[in-house]
Amino acid sequence: MEDAHGTVEAVARASYGRLLAYLSSETRDVAGAEDALSDALVAALTSWPRDGVPRQPESWLLTAARHRLIDQARRRRVRDDHEGTLQRLADESAATEAERGAFPDRRAELLFVCAHPAIEPGLHTPLMLQIVLGVDAARIAQAFLVPPATMGQRLVRAKRKIREAGIPFEVPQERELPERLDAVLEAIYAAYDLGRDEAAGIDARAQGLGDEAVWLARVIRERLPEEPEARGLLALMLFCEARRAARRTSDGRFVPLSEQDPAAWSSPAIREAEAELGAAARMGRVGRFQLEAAIQSVHVDRAQTGRTDWEAIAGFYEHLVRLAPTLGARVAQAAALAEARGTGAGLAVLDTIDRAAVSTYQPFWAVRAHLLRQAGEADGAAEAYDRAIGLTEDPATRRFLLERRG
């Protein structure tokens, strides 16, 4: 009995996204597919302990969910013409195929739906987390710092739009692919960034979402192995994941990258990341995520060489700023240049950044404080530390900065 419950949970965790992607791609009705799948999971919780776990648990769930979808479509028929949907669902050949457990993986298609230009960009990541990974709205709301009810409503509206606007469940054609893939990768990276506390001052309110985001990156890389940026993103995330354990002391204190012990980094994750980055580089199409992964690759080289090649890192950042001049890239470039050529070079880059743009951007002030302190400008440093501390949300990071400020 306990076993059957465990199996339901395990299947739900491993296959939720695949099942939902397959079900919703048939109807384009994500919310309907979610309801049907959750009904099927509830049914499994009663039936599996009683009758035993079926030989193909996923197929069992798929068939049960499909029946719920047929019921839904029948009920709607009085209002609407859902004849087509009903026919697709009732299609015997598809059903038999699913029965054999050979249903296709449509998670990549679903990711392209979530990051479709017709969907508000701010919702791309929340949709992916909920639809493809089954993360509940309350947890997503927490990560995005909005009330759960508000996040719930936004997600419901977006799913309605997917259905009513007829957003296609497909991987875009070659002509559109680069731009559309960019949106998907951006949204996956945003999910990862939520759970990250790498640089000083990134908050920890969504720890644990990192794992989920790595899953999403794997889905898209497996489907589009010839796209170097998909591999670049996976490499970048794996490099960061490899250092996760080294980022906090046992009592929760924040440890900056330069003070981390390379022995605490995960070698298997680094090896996988290097392999992905190498494969991407051989395709000869440089992009943002490959550059960021390359920077991380230089950082982890310290495990072998005992030193960090800051000149190489500064070079990659320069390329990155040319490609995508984001605030984050420019601030990081300044930090790298300071290491490579002295604090003056770093401060000079910071001085080119518009002050109005960074009035609420914590990393700018954290880096500026650090560089001014190194340059011996105590007053300026204290001022910048105050700005950084005041913009910090994570208590561990705040404590770290307060100690540095002195």
Added chain:
Amino acid sequence: MKYIMLICETAQNFESRKTAGPDPYIAAWRAYHKALVAAGAYVGGAPLKDVATATTVRLKDGRRHVQDGPFAEAKEQLGGFIIVDVPSLDAALEWAARCPAAATGAVEVRPVDVGYHDTYDEP
């Protein structure tokens, strides 16, 4: 849009204010206030003395009921308020999350009811 942040603090937070030497909670508040002002979000606000100094007044049947203490007993107590002027609720919530009291107590964020203000401002 203007929002008020009602800052609920723990007994320990209130104690920090009495500390003579440097205190990380107070240092964090000083920095937070600076960041609010520098970002142009700060409209006004004030810290309050601890809850033992509170007196609550109610008028019942034309008679004053003056009571020692706050109007509601709770584990966390109102320790101050800040009014911010920011583009959206999301921006206000970002500031609330950065508030040093958010990690120990709580910060309630509410939009200021501008329309209502107009109705009693100009009779």
